[in-house]
Amino acid sequence: MKEKTVQEIWEAIKNGQWRKPTAGLAPAYTQANVVILPQKNAFDFLLFCYRNEKPCPVVDVSDPGQVSLPLAGPEADIRYHVPRYRVYRQGELVEEVDNIAALYTDDMVTFLLGCSFTFEEALLDAGIPVRHIELGRNVPMYITNIQTNPAGIFSGPMVVSMRPMPADLAKKAAAITAPFRKAHGAPVHVGDPSAIGIKDIHQVDFGDPPVINPGEVPVFWACGVTPQMALKAAKPELVITHSPGHMFISTITGEDLRKW
Amino acid sequence: MKEKTVQEIWEAIKNGQWRKPTAGLAPAYTQANVVILPQKNAFDFLLFCYRNEKPCPVVDVSDPGQVSLPLAGPEADIRYHVPRYRVYRQGELVEEVDNIAALYTDDMVTFLLGCSFTFEEALLDAGIPVRHIELGRNVPMYITNIQTNPAGIFSGPMVVSMRPMPADLAKKAAAITAPFRKAHGAPVHVGDPSAIGIKDIHQVDFGDPPVINPGEVPVFWACGVTPQMALKAAKPELVITHSPGHMFISTITGEDLRKW
Numbered sequence: 001m002k003e004k005t006v007q008e009i010w011e012a013i014k015n016g017q018w019r020k021p022t023a024g025l026a027p028a029y030t031q032a033n034v035v036i037l038p039q040k041n042a043f044d045f046l047l048f049c050y051r052n053e054k055p056c057p058v059v060d061v062s063d064p065g066q067v068s069l070p071l072a073g074p075e076a077d078i079r080y081h082v083p084r085y086r087v088y089r090q091g092e093l094v095e096e097v098d099n100i101a102a103l104y105t106d107d108m109v110t111f112l113l114g115c116s117f118t119f120e121e122a123l124l125d126a127g128i129p130v131r132h133i134e135l136g137r138n139v140p141m142y143i144t145n146i147q148t149n150p151a152g153i154f155s156g157p158m159v160v161s162m163r164p165m166p167a168d169l170a171k172k173a174a175a176i177t178a179p180f181r182k183a184h185g186a187p188v189h190v191g192d193p194s195a196i197g198i199k200d201i202h203q204v205d206f207g208d209p210p211v212i213n214p215g216e217v218p219v220f221w222a223c224g225v226t227p228q229m230a231l232k233a234a235k236p237e238l239v240i241t242h243s244p245g246h247m248f249i250s251t252i253t254g255e256d257l258r259k260w
Numbered sequence: 261m262k263e264k265t266v267q268e269i270w271e272a273i274k275n276g277q278w279r280k281p282t283a284g285l286a287p288a289y290t291q292a293n294v295v296i297l298p299q300k301n302a303f304d305f306l307l308f309c310y311r312n313e314k315p316c317p318v319v320d321v322s323d324p325g326q327v328s329l330p331l332a333g334p335e336a337d338i339r340y341h342v343p344r345y346r347v348y349r350q351g352e353l354v355e356e357v358d359n360i361a362a363l364y365t366d367d368m369v370t371f372l373l374g375c376s377f378t379f380e381e382a383l384l385d386a387g388i389p390v391r392h393i394e395l396g397r398n399v400p401m402y403i404t405n406i407q408t409n410p411a412g413i414f415s416g417p418m419v420v421s422m423r424p425m426p427a428d429l430a431k432k433a434a435a436i437t438a439p440f441r442k443a444h445g446a447p448v449h450v451g452d453p454s455a456i457g458i459k460d461i462h463q464v465d466f467g468d469p470p471v472i473n474p475g476e477v478p479v480f481w482a483c484g485v486t487p488q489m490a491l492k493a494a495k496p497e498l499v500i501t502h503s504p505g506h507m508f509i510s511t512i513t514g515e516d517l518r519k520w
């Protein structure tokens with residue numbers, strides 16, 4: 001799959017030939033988190049994202065009922081081009097499906113939110129090792145005491161992901177990720193976990209526990225689980241998301257996204 | 261008025277002691293364009309702004325019915341703190357009023373959009389002269405052939421403002437304004453006006469004609485008249501804006517806005 005174009009990957013997904021996580025597919029292109037909501041909740045959610053750009057970086061938004069994404073996939077069909085979807089009703093997961101043709105009415109709005117894959121790629125390119133990738137694990141994630149700026153029905157704490165590294169690399173990593181404001185941007189915190197309400201760095205809220213070597217500092221970035229928690233708490237009538245790891249592959253390159 | 265705090269200026273406006281343009285008031289603080297719309301048009305407009313950040317840089321948005329602005333004026337009352345308002349119905353100007361207490365229902369959403377005052381201040385601080393300010397005129401503005409990215413009921417051409425300067429200063433001006441992404445950012449075009457559909461640089465669409473000295477190049481920035489044109493064309497049931505020049509004075513400093 002690695003040498004296929006984005007369009008070919010979309011086609012393979014639609015035809016049922018790819019129902020797996022998308023990490024590593026079409027590496028030049030950015031992947032995005034998917035949130036699909038009825039129009040009546042769309043203003044609140046767009047405003048929530050606008051007020052909380054670091055955890056909720058909006059890469060693209062469809063018009064109501066539009067199945068393509070004007071900037072991130074003008075030829076995409078969001079009803080078929082994600083390998084697996086989760087359907088939530090009143091905040092509860094009710095099913096996992098392969099396409100959402102039956103659910104995507106004229107009333108539904110698609111949001112694409114930037115993803116840390118993009119900046120991790122940039123870190124690796126700059127020779128900064130990313131521990132959880134080296135170990136083949138999921139990134140450690142924590143609920144913090146930083147509150148998001150609420151908007152309408154959406155609110156809640158900021159969730160962060162953590163990557164440990166020596167202090168000099170942490171500085172470099174901050175500079176590399178800062179321009180990626182559509183992929184969580186610069187770290188929200190470096191160092192003492194208790195400063196952001198994390199009591200025990202080894203006790204993760206999501207993902208796998210960290211491995212921190214002597215002399216390393218924890219570096220915390222805003223995380224895309226933040227809007228997921230806000231969505232769960234708000235309990236809208238209907239929400240459709242990608243299944244974890246089964247992202248939408250956009251036609252925007254990482255290099256392009258850095259300039260947004 | 262110049263030494264008064266933002267809160268004192270708001271109070272003076274509310275009490276009818278200031279019904280004039282706001283240029284020069286509270287110079288450390290940013291001023292903003294005001295657009296107030298019914299909730300049913302708010303998603304389309306926020307999306308239009310999101311898709312057209314350069315002409316429509318959103319500085320803050322209220323919740324429906326909220327009279328304060330969470331980031332730009334937590335203690336403001338948008339019903340009273342603008343010196344003069346314009347009320348449009350179905351795209352037609354129907355009245356100019358001193359407050360909007362009778363119109364601002366629980367259904368109304370306030371948008372604050374960044375303003376070129378902010379980056380002109382930064383240019384002047386860097387020793388780059390701004391011609392129309394030197395001459396005490398309004399900035400020249402042009403309708404271009406650059407189309408905005410439409411969203412719902414909103415669409416139309418990009419309007420630009422123009423400031424002439426020697427080529428070396430144009431480069432410097434671009435670098436100075438680029439970080440102000442909440443105040444139109446870097447120029448959208450430098451040089452040949454016909455490249456963006458302007459046939460005669462001396463024939464302005466808005467503002468005063470330019471004075472261009474030998475050896476100077478025209479430098480074009482995206483302009484806040486763009487959303488005004490889109491609003492006029494979309495003809496929503498009700499739109500309230502500030503009257504030209506009678507801006508909302510926010511509690512965000514220019515220096516803070518540069519970092520957004």
